[in-house]
Amino acid sequence: MTKIQEFNALHATQDILLLGNTWDLLSALTLERVGFKAIGTTSWGIANSLGFPDGEYIDFARHLAIIKTIVENVNIPVSADIEAGYGTDTQTILDNVLRTAEVGVAGINIEDSLKQQNGLRAINEHCALLVQMRTMLDNNGYQDFFINARTDTYFQLDQPFSETMTRAQAYVDSGASGVFIPGLAKHEEIRAITSAIEKPINVMSVPGLTNCQTLQQLGVKRFSFGNALSDKIISYLTKDATRIIEAKDTAFLYE
Template sequence: MTKILEFNQLHASQELLFIGNAWDLLSALTLEKAGFKAIGTTSWGIANSLGYADGELIDFDRHLAIIKTITENVKIPVSADIEAGYGSDTKTIVENVLRTADVGVAGINIEDSLKKQKGLRAINEHCNLLSDIRTALDKHGYEGFYVNARTDTYLQLERPFLETINRAKAYVESGASGIFVPGLIDYGEIKEITLTVDAPINLLSLPRLTNCKALQELGVKRFSFGNALSDKVISYLTKNATLIMESQDTSFLYED
């Protein structure tokens, strides 16, 4: 079974797909060992690991190299977070998607946020992009490649519910495999969206949105924690590095 087929089947299961978000090889291997069935890279975590903020500030080749290393060393499917595609034109974005597929991932996340200014791509522009991506993937032998279309309506709009449904439906019609809605936490709206949109819905863990079982009962098919784990690790590292320096004593490193 190919990783693409395996990844699609995980979304079709009755059980919610809980994805572990990795930012380097060590985190990916740790998540795989813990029992996660698939890994999604976190662009935020990758950027931080290289000393940058999120937002396509690092060179795409460096980003892709980390994704490639993860994919080559884990046995479970990997989905790559490529933000808005690391390009200012459709041709570049499509080429970057194909380059990402070439390193062996089973899918991508691609968002509708603009990177050089606040706001979202117009629906028709993003639909055209998704359609071009799907056409290129199919042409190059990547049928079924999982395109998780992220919409940032809940991160950018005051009243995002109806716009989210409109965009989600349009994105699915344009070739998206699933819809990712970070920032959506209202249970009533989650239920309505899962019933209305004919594609798997992926949500992002947030302080008021944490339980896989509850989300599965609402019809959510995929759940991920984004940069939360990488942030936790960085916080732990910062705290303990400071403690070592201030105490001038390393004894606590050997405590259980």
């Protein structure tokens, strides 16, 4: 079974797929070692680790090199967060998707947020991109490559539910393998979307939305925590480093 097939199979079991989010090789190896069945990179975490804000400020080749290093050193499927594709034109985005597939990932997150301006890409434009993406991947030997179409409606709109439902169905009809809806948190809205959309729905951990069993009952097939773990580790590092410099004593490191 290829990694693409293995990754797809993880979305088809009765259990929810708890996807561990990593930002460097150490975090990836750690999550694999403790038992995660698949991992996804977090663009936020990668950007932070290199001293950049999130939002495609890193050179794509540098970003891809980190993803490639992770893929080459773990034995579980990896999904790559490539934000909106690191390009302002369709061909550049398609080229970057293919370059990402070629390093051995099993899937990608591709979002509908615009990076050079506020707002979302028009539905018809994003659907056309997804159609071309699927065709390109199929024609290059990456059949069933997992395209997780992320929509940022809950980050961008005041009343996002109806637009989210419309976009989710349109993205699936255009070749997406699943739909990622960060910010979606109300149980009744989650259930409505998972009931209406036949492909796997991915939600992201936020305060009050943390339990896999609850999400599984709501029909969610994939659950990820984004940059929450990397942020927690940075906070821990900052707190302990501050303690060292203030106390001029490292004894607590060995407690």
